Amino acid sequence: xxxxxxxxxxxxSGLTASTLSARVGVDPKTIERWVATHRTPHPANRQALCxxxxxxxxxxxxxxxxTTRAQSASQAEVVAVYANRASVPPGTWQxxxxxxxxxxxxxxxxxxxxxxxxxxxxxxxxxxAHAGVRVRLLFGDPNGAAVRLRGEEEGIGGSLADKCTLTWxxxxxxxxxxGLEARAHDTTLYSSIFRCDEDLxxxxxxxxxxxxxxPVVHLHRVAGGRLFANFMDSFxxxxxxxxxxxxxxxLA
Numbered sequence: 001x002x003x004x005x006x007x008x009x010x011x012x013s014g015l016t017a018s019t020l021s022a023r024v025g026v027d028p029k030t031i032e033r034w035v036a037t038h039r040t041p042h043p044a045n046r047q048a049l050c051x052x053x054x055x056x057x058x059x060x061x062x063x064x065x066x067t068t069r070a071q072s073a074s075q076a077e078v079v080a081v082y083a084n085r086a087s088v089p090p091g092t093w094q095x096x097x098x099x100x101x102x103x104x105x106x107x108x109x110x111x112x113x114x115x116x117x118x119x120x121x122x123x124x125x126x127x128x129a130h131a132g133v134r135v136r137l138l139f140g141d142p143n144g145a146a147v148r149l150r151g152e153e154e155g156i157g158g159s160l161a162d163k164c165t166l167t168w169x170x171x172x173x174x175x176x177x178x179g180l181e182a183r184a185h186d187t188t189l190y191s192s193i194f195r196c197d198e199d200l201x202x203x204x205x206x207x208x209x210x211x212x213x214x215p216v217v218h219l220h221r222v223a224g225g226r227l228f229a230n231f232m233d234s235f236x237x238x239x240x241x242x243x244x245x246x247x248x249x250x251l252a
Contacts, residue, residue: 003038005229006060008236009053010035024048040064056221059229077225079218085113085203088216094118096196097125100133107185107235108192108203109140109147110163113212115170122174129179137171137182138235138242140164144186154210168245175246183242193235202231 010020010031017028024031024045034041034049040061041049050057057064082088093114097104104125106114114121129135140147142164151160168184175182192203192211198221206214221228 001038003035003060005062005233006049007035008233008240009055009060011240012236013053015052020049020052023052056223056229058224058226059233062226062229076222077219077227079199079220082216082218084214085212085216088201088218090117092201092218093194094124096194096199096201097128100128100196101131102133102197103195104128104133104135105138105193105195105232105235106136107138107189107238108194108211109150109160109189110167111139111192111194112163112167115167122170125180126174126177129174129177133179135177135180136239137180138185138238139167139171139182140189141184141186141243142168144184146186146188150189153208155208156210171245182245183239184245185238185242187238187241191231191234193231195232195235198228200228200231 010017013020015023017031021028021031025048026045033039040046040063046057046061049055050060053060094117097118118124125135125137140150140160142161147161147164148158151157154160171182174180190205192205194201194203200219200221202217202219203211204214204217205211217227219228219231
């Protein structure tokens with residue numbers, strides 16, 4: 001069985017098996033075997049891999065963590081649970097984005113509430129990107145089947161597609177920013193994900209209800225915990241299948 005987490009982490013890093021093997025100090029075929037056979041490297045090699053890929057051992061090889069320890073760590077990851085998105089303190093969204101130093105990741109259909117909650121939302125993203133933060137935006141394709149189906153399920157028809165279109169129009173203001181990438185996805189969205197460094201807010205989706213009426217879980221990554229890693233694993237899978245969007249909203 002292949003180690004899909006390791007495969008995804010390598011793909012996201014932009015490194016090839018050759019360049020990664022040079023950093024770790026092993027043969028490229030060894031890297032390929034670690035991915036293809038889910039073989040666990042020796043501790044020194046695991047540490048070198050984690051450093052090169054900027055990932056925790058627990059994320060790449062979750063079997064290393066005992067079930068009891070993982071359960072305890074996962075519980076420790078939960079900062080707060082909100083009955084609905086409106087219950088999240090308004091300042092939380094802005095403070096997390098302003099405080100990000102490494103990564104900002106957003107996965108949603110439209111997330112239009114961010115424009116209302118955070119003044120000059122896109123200017124703030126541009127500022128963080130200029131400060132060296134990697135920003136990845138994943139919004140719904142207005143012409144995609146997933147957006148159309150979700151609109152039907154919520155009983156709002158094409159209004160969700162209109163929201164996605166508006167989000168992309170707003171996003172044009174920052175799409176040319178170095179360090180900021182945007183992609184349009186056409187996938188079923190079980191949770192909207194908002195990640196800022198080690199904090200993540202997951203807005204779950206419930207059938208027939210808009211996202212703002214569904215619960216939100218605030219997580220903070222803890223070594224050995226699996227909740228944060230599971231959500232980011234999902235984000236990375238969608239990122240790999242989505243299409244790049246340029247400043248004129250042309251899908252590449």
